[in-house]
Amino acid sequence: MSTPKVTTQNGDWAEVVDKLVAEKIASRIAAKDATIWGPDAESEASIRLGWVDLHDTSRPLLAEIEALQADLRSEGLDRIVLSGMGGSSLAPEVITRTAGVELVVLDSTDPSVIKRALDGDLSKTVIVVSSKSGGTVETDSHRRTFAKAFTDAGIDAASRIVVVTDPGSPFEKLSADEGYRKTFLADPNVGGRYSALTAFGLVPSGLAGADIAELLDQAAEAAPALQADSTDNPALWLGAVLAASAGRDKAIITADGSDIVGFPDWAEQLIAESTGKNGTGVLPVAVEVTAPELRSEAADLTNALLAEKATSGVPTALTSGSLGGQFLLWEVATAVAGYLLGINPFDQPDVESAKKAARGLLDAQPEPEAAAFTDGAVEVRATEGLLDGVDSLQGAVDALLGKLDPKGYVAVMAYLDSERDADLIAIRPALAAKTDRPVTFGWGPRFLHSTGQYHKGGHPEGVFLQITGAHPTDVEIPDRPFTFGTLISAQAAGDAGVIAERGRPVLRLHLTDVASGVQQLLSLFK
Numbered sequence: 001m002s003t004p005k006v007t008t009q010n011g012d013w014a015e016v017v018d019k020l021v022a023e024k025i026a027s028r029i030a031a032k033d034a035t036i037w038g039p040d041a042e043s044e045a046s047i048r049l050g051w052v053d054l055h056d057t058s059r060p061l062l063a064e065i066e067a068l069q070a071d072l073r074s075e076g077l078d079r080i081v082l083s084g085m086g087g088s089s090l091a092p093e094v095i096t097r098t099a100g101v102e103l104v105v106l107d108s109t110d111p112s113v114i115k116r117a118l119d120g121d122l123s124k125t126v127i128v129v130s131s132k133s134g135g136t137v138e139t140d141s142h143r144r145t146f147a148k149a150f151t152d153a154g155i156d157a158a159s160r161i162v163v164v165t166d167p168g169s170p171f172e173k174l175s176a177d178e179g180y181r182k183t184f185l186a187d188p189n190v191g192g193r194y195s196a197l198t199a200f201g202l203v204p205s206g207l208a209g210a211d212i213a214e215l216l217d218q219a220a221e222a223a224p225a226l227q228a229d230s231t232d233n234p235a236l237w238l239g240a241v242l243a244a245s246a247g248r249d250k251a252i253i254t255a256d257g258s259d260i261v262g263f264p265d266w267a268e269q270l271i272a273e274s275t276g277k278n279g280t281g282v283l284p285v286a287v288e289v290t291a292p293e294l295r296s297e298a299a300d301l302t303n304a305l306l307a308e309k310a311t312s313g314v315p316t317a318l319t320s321g322s323l324g325g326q327f328l329l330w331e332v333a334t335a336v337a338g339y340l341l342g343i344n345p346f347d348q349p350d351v352e353s354a355k356k357a358a359r360g361l362l363d364a365q366p367e368p369e370a371a372a373f374t375d376g377a378v379e380v381r382a383t384e385g386l387l388d389g390v391d392s393l394q395g396a397v398d399a400l401l402g403k404l405d406p407k408g409y410v411a412v413m414a415y416l417d418s419e420r421d422a423d424l425i426a427i428r429p430a431l432a433a434k435t436d437r438p439v440t441f442g443w444g445p446r447f448l449h450s451t452g453q454y455h456k457g458g459h460p461e462g463v464f465l466q467i468t469g470a471h472p473t474d475v476e477i478p479d480r481p482f483t484f485g486t487l488i489s490a491q492a493a494g495d496a497g498v499i500a501e502r503g504r505p506v507l508r509l510h511l512t513d514v515a516s517g518v519q520q521l522l523s524l525f526k
């Protein structure tokens, strides 16, 4: 095991850290002092600080998870599918990938993703449906679809559904009414993105075979250093680099040489939803190790790297240590960053707007907006005025990039299949190299529960490239008046509408043939 370490470079945060030590911020967080973030945040903070001691309070769960896993294995059930969005799936994804055990993570509404999950061996499958609120449309739709698929296959569906939710949520009742195999009630005093070490992180990871006791041990070992009012506390330094590097409101995050797999995507949600609000915050940009941003010297960047060496001259925090320790380190650092930024790090006020817009579209089922023009396999639509005088895909992309401020960023929002359409990821570094600006890449609707908050609530300086695709095969959602294809289209259109309402440029590209559309897009950058 190794305790978390943070080394800083290219800046001096000693004064900020001294102030944090003098104000006893670390020990006050550990003591669950809800007053730290000011009177407006106090009531939310008073029910959101349960994460500080999960390495102790989650212990009783271990035996329960182990017992269920043993039962499932004895019945030959070893394919674990996890349905969950944002905080209900990002941590288990990192935990299981780092442990090298198989977990099918379902955090999409793309029909092709759903179909692939359903096409796996249902005779060996258990689905863990994780939702804190119990009302998230994606997870509700997955649950309905899997229940029917089990029944159609002659399998007792209730025996294959495991639920993780908050006590008192509508999902707890539904699970009891349906007689689902087991319901794990999570600590309600922990928000989704801080829930890595609650039942949300531990149940799917443990059932998939990860060593979750070790994870809690790692966090327990890290905790004393992270709770100390000391200039040696690594979380104070990471929080200071993220939030107190003047004018630097974009944090490039990568993991180079770390044995933790996929950590930047988890950190991205934690930072984006916690800080991106009230027109301020830190934009987390999760990138590959060869990303152009890592060599940029731009005046608005910091780097937060799970790595040993800085990659450029911008203010940098280098972090290392075990996964359990890193979870706690970044959570404390984000709470510290929230304090330094003067925001409430425990709410996500702008996520609801996109959900509401999608619901409205599902209810109204309006005729789709006509395309401004079609170029090859790509239908092109955009916010008003953006396409004036433009009649080619290249022209449309150039017009969007023409709106980029010197301090702006590009957000690629791909409502596609992350496995089938993985080639598209190459557009991220290509755009970063072309624009010399940071570029976020999110698969929809997954990113709506992560950077989606920042895009709508953070600094209003993004330009948005939305990519959707045709669905040659759609998947029904039992007892719902819409299919997965309709749902993902409404989520994309709803989100684009909300971003446009906030005055930001959005270019919407719909691929009528996804495979050739992806290649057509990538060819723009060759």
Ligand SMILES: O=P(O)(O)OC[C@H]1O[C@](O)(CO)[C@@H](O)[C@@H]1O
Pocket: 085, 086, 087, 088, 130, 131, 132, 133, 134, 135, 136, 139, 192, 193, 273, 348, 351, 448, 449, 450
């Ligand atoms: O667990 P739930 O309630 O389904 O929510 C999933 C995710 O949606 C959000 O509430 C909002 O995006 C996240 O904060 C959360 O992690």
